[in-house]
Amino acid sequence: MPNLLDVQGVTGGYSAKHSVIKDVSFHIQPKEIVALIGLNGAGKSTTIKHILGLLTPTKGVITIEGKSFQSAPDTYRFSYGYIPESPIYYEELTLWEHIELAAMSHGLERDIFVERAVPLLKEFRMEKMKDRFPQQFSKGMRQKLMIMMALLVQPKLYIVDEPILGLDPLGIRSLLSWLNQCKEQGAGILMSTHILATAEKYCDRFIIMHKGEIRAQGTLEELRSITGLSHHSLDDIYLHIVEDDNE
Amino acid sequence: MNVDVDALFRERQKRFFEEVVRYSMYIANGGLLFVMLFMMGLLSLYYRSLVDLIPVWFPVPYFLAFVIAIVVTQSRHRTFLLEADLLFLTPVETKMSSYFQKTQRYNFFIQSIGLFLVLLLFSPLYELGLSGTSGQMWLYWCVPFVLKGWNIYSSWICLRLPDEKRESQYALARFAFTFFVLAWVFGEGRLLTYQGIPYAGIVCIGIVIWFHARLQAIKKKHSLQWYRLLDVEKSLRSRFYRIVNQFKDVPWLQNEVKPRPWLVPITRLVSYGQVNAAKLLVLRTFIRSGGYAGLYFRLILLSTFLILVLPNLYAKLIIGLLFLLMSAIQLKGLSSHHQKRNMYSLLPINDQQHKHAFTWIRRVLLTTQGTVSLLIILLF
Numbered sequence: 001m002p003n004l005l006d007v008q009g010v011t012g013g014y015s016a017k018h019s020v021i022k023d024v025s026f027h028i029q030p031k032e033i034v035a036l037i038g039l040n041g042a043g044k045s046t047t048i049k050h051i052l053g054l055l056t057p058t059k060g061v062i063t064i065e066g067k068s069f070q071s072a073p074d075t076y077r078f079s080y081g082y083i084p085e086s087p088i089y090y091e092e093l094t095l096w097e098h099i100e101l102a103a104m105s106h107g108l109e110r111d112i113f114v115e116r117a118v119p120l121l122k123e124f125r126m127e128k129m130k131d132r133f134p135q136q137f138s139k140g141m142r143q144k145l146m147i148m149m150a151l152l153v154q155p156k157l158y159i160v161d162e163p164i165l166g167l168d169p170l171g172i173r174s175l176l177s178w179l180n181q182c183k184e185q186g187a188g189i190l191m192s193t194h195i196l197a198t199a200e201k202y203c204d205r206f207i208i209m210h211k212g213e214i215r216a217q218g219t220l221e222e223l224r225s226i227t228g229l230s231h232h233s234l235d236d237i238y239l240h241i242v243e244d245d246n247e
Numbered sequence: 248m249n250v251d252v253d254a255l256f257r258e259r260q261k262r263f264f265e266e267v268v269r270y271s272m273y274i275a276n277g278g279l280l281f282v283m284l285f286m287m288g289l290l291s292l293y294y295r296s297l298v299d300l301i302p303v304w305f306p307v308p309y310f311l312a313f314v315i316a317i318v319v320t321q322s323r324h325r326t327f328l329l330e331a332d333l334l335f336l337t338p339v340e341t342k343m344s345s346y347f348q349k350t351q352r353y354n355f356f357i358q359s360i361g362l363f364l365v366l367l368l369f370s371p372l373y374e375l376g377l378s379g380t381s382g383q384m385w386l387y388w389c390v391p392f393v394l395k396g397w398n399i400y401s402s403w404i405c406l407r408l409p410d411e412k413r414e415s416q417y418a419l420a421r422f423a424f425t426f427f428v429l430a431w432v433f434g435e436g437r438l439l440t441y442q443g444i445p446y447a448g449i450v451c452i453g454i455v456i457w458f459h460a461r462l463q464a465i466k467k468k469h470s471l472q473w474y475r476l477l478d479v480e481k482s483l484r485s486r487f488y489r490i491v492n493q494f495k496d497v498p499w500l501q502n503e504v505k506p507r508p509w510l511v512p513i514t515r516l517v518s519y520g521q522v523n524a525a526k527l528l529v530l531r532t533f534i535r536s537g538g539y540a541g542l543y544f545r546l547i548l549l550s551t552f553l554i555l556v557l558p559n560l561y562a563k564l565i566i567g568l569l570f571l572l573m574s575a576i577q578l579k580g581l582s583s584h585h586q587k588r589n590m591y592s593l594l595p596i597n598d599q600q601h602k603h604a605f606t607w608i609r610r611v612l613l614t615t616q617g618t619v620s621l622l623i624i625l626l627f
Contacts, residue, residue, distance in 0.1 A: 077595035088593060090528070090585065091504045092535035100519075101528060105594045107521040133504055149593065 002066070003027040004157050004188040005051065010060035012050055019058065020046040021212045028188040030156065033179065035199040036192040037238060038209035044192040045085065047209070048161050051190070052082060064157055078106065081150035085161040085192075087142035089134040095145055096130045102149040113152070120148045123174050139166040147175055151182070158182065158189040164198060176202050200234040208241055215241050250339050252346035259327035260353065270491045282569055282576075289562065290553075297556060298372055307376045311369055312429035318365050319394050319429070320422040322358065322402040326350045328480045333473055340471060347403070355399045362395055373433070383435060390432045394425050404462045406476065407469040417461075424454050489538045492580055505541075510534045525596050525604035532584055533608060542577050546570050547616055554623050567620035574616055578609050 005028040013020030021043040028034050038044050049055045051062055053069035053076060061068060069076045089098060099120075103113035121127045124144045134142050143166050150158060158179065164172050179189055180202065193199050199206065200220065207217040216226055223237050224230050232240075274280055301307065327350065328336075336343065366388065377383055398421055405417045431438040431447040439447040485503055513534065517527045533539045550570035554563045582605040590596075 074595065074597060077597075082593060084593070088590060090532070090590070092532045093528075097531060101524060102594060104519060104521060104527065105524040105596050110519045133506070135504060146593075 003063075004030050004065060005190065006061075006063045006066075007047070007051065008061050010047075010050055010057045010062060012055055012057035012059070013046060014055065016058050019212070021050070021209075023060070024209075024212075024214055025060075026207050026214065026217055028157065028190055030186045030188050031183055032204040033183055033189040033191060033202060034205045034207060035203035036190060036207050036209060037194070037196065037199060038192075039242065042209040043212040044209055045161060046212075048159055048190075048192060051159060052080070053077070079155060080157040080159055081153050081155040083143075083146050083150045083158070083160045083163055085165075087134070087139070087146050089142065089145060091133065091135055094131050094133055095126065095137075098134070098145060099148060099152055102152055106153045108153065116152050116154070117148075120151055123178065124148060124171060140168055140171060143167055144171060151178055154182070154187075156187055158187060158191075160189060160191040162192055162194070164193060164195050172198075196233075196235045196238055206234065208238060210242055250336070250342070252339070252343055253349070256327070256346050256349045260349075263327060274491065282573055286566070286569055289565065293557060293559075293562070294371070296558060298375065300556070301372075307372060308433035308435075309430050311373055312426055312433045315362075315365060315369070315391055316422055316426035316429050318362055319391055319425050320398055320418065322354070322395075322398045323483055324350065324354055324399075324403055324406060324476070324479055325357075325483050326476050326480050328473075328477050330477065333477065337473060343471075351399055351403055355396055358399070359392060359395060362391055366391060377435075386432050390429065394428060398425065401458060401462055404466050406479070407465055407472060409469060409472060411475075420458075424451075424458070427451070427454075492538075504535050507534055507540065510540065524594075525600040526607055528585075528596070529581065529601070529604040529608050533581060533612075536581075536584065539578065539581055543574055543612060543616075546574050546577075547619060550616075550620055551623055554620060555627060560624070563624050567617070567624065570620070571613060571617055575609070575613060578612065581605060581608070 007024055007026050010024045011019050011022050024043075024047055026034070036044050036047065046055070050057055051064075053073065056070075064076060064079045067076055067079070090101075093101065096117075099117050100113065103117070108116075121130060124147065126141065126144055126148070129137065129141060134145055137145070143163070147163065150160075160179070163175055167175065176198070179191075183189060191199070191203065205217065205219050206223060208215045208223075216223055218226065220234060220237075223234070224232065227237050227240050229237055229240060326347065370384075370387065373387055374384065401421060402418065405414050408414045408417070427438075427447070428451055431445075431451070436445055436447075439445070439450070482503060511534065514527060514530055517523050517530055533543075547570075550566055553566045553570075557563050557566060582602070585601070
């Protein structure tokens, strides 16, 4: 199967002189959830910004379904759904209008938009907030808005940045089960997170980043054999890899 | 914790004034100021003839009392508070009284400037109708300022009320009282005077005493509403920045959003579809965002009024054009409104679509305004 997302030897950051991530390579295939894990400042968000086309790599190539951002910026933007770590929204639009705008800009038919939006509102228990403005929301509710906007479009690739922080337990469950469903229908998901227990439970593969570089990647079994820590949890393996490096 | 609240006030006021000076430069460079000055000159040319248009039976003093009472009653409380003060200043709340006394003094001074200008504008009108005592002009120039001070003082205490509805009831009471006093003074004491006894004056004294008792009760019962004060400060500050924003981009400008449900049906004119996404976004932004729609409709109303009262056809046309120009200038901010936020990662609407949508809405709005002005010129 061809790779859905391909990140090859990417070096980059906010300025050309000062690279934040170095020679990062990984890929995501349809029907898998891949966790991007690392400490604060490990380079997870920078990697994601490169994938979104917000930053340009100084070296290396990023493609989604074989197309890079530089070659076709507009089609590239249509090919993923992004759930940001800190919610971004238009102050002037209500929750429903945000969802409508997401559907419109992605070219969804009106009936399909309504058909998908109603169950989403129900799942995330936001029906009552439909006509309110995100400015009056709590952080978790704004996060739900971001999630619903991404899930509505049903893209092939999801890029999810720290989705769990700020969400209530029911929200977390809804999100993870919904993402799992998307995966079964053929989507690929890249999820950056700190919460290793959740990552271990829901993700198929893991990419461990540290100080801007990828230290290890693979399934849990593969990571166990790399580190020689058989029967250990992801938590232990992760700490082992990161602490090794600090010494 | 020891905080020198007086120094804090001085420092914050200084910082704000520095900002005002800096932004005044930009404003002085902009075209809008020129347009306004030109228009004021044009209006002053016609001032006399406008005054002559007022019929004899029109109660000028009472009308003036009403208008000036609005200006006097509107007491906005800038406090220079910052978000972080909720954390750092609340512990010294009991020592804050001298800080807030200074803010009240500041507000009185600033708002008196506006009041002075309004009084200046109306003074020839008032003088014309007078029976000829010069003492009356002294009252015209003094009493509104005294009332302004009283309004600032009492509205500040009313800000302690947790219930905003009650606060607006008090504001209404303040307005009624202010209007009553001004009507009595401007009407040369004729209001409610019966057989030489000025009953209105007696009523005034009664109301002042009653109000004072109420205010003391509020002060005793309620403490400062920090969140409310911060909200007021924020909205006043963003108003200042919004004005400035017409001339120069203010990056940290916080938006005030108004739901304006009565305007929402207009958005149905934009049909659902991918090509219209940016248009719908810019239209909704225009409708809801604090400044744009409000100012646009006010400009239309004001230009309609001026076109109706001005006698000369050319003057009407010039006013229509000038207001069109002002609308165009103030709509300019809409084009960069969303650029500050990085929304492109979230929705696939590119720069070109944004620009296209902006030109579209500007064309629609200016055409509408032009048509309205032209129709009024032709019909009346």
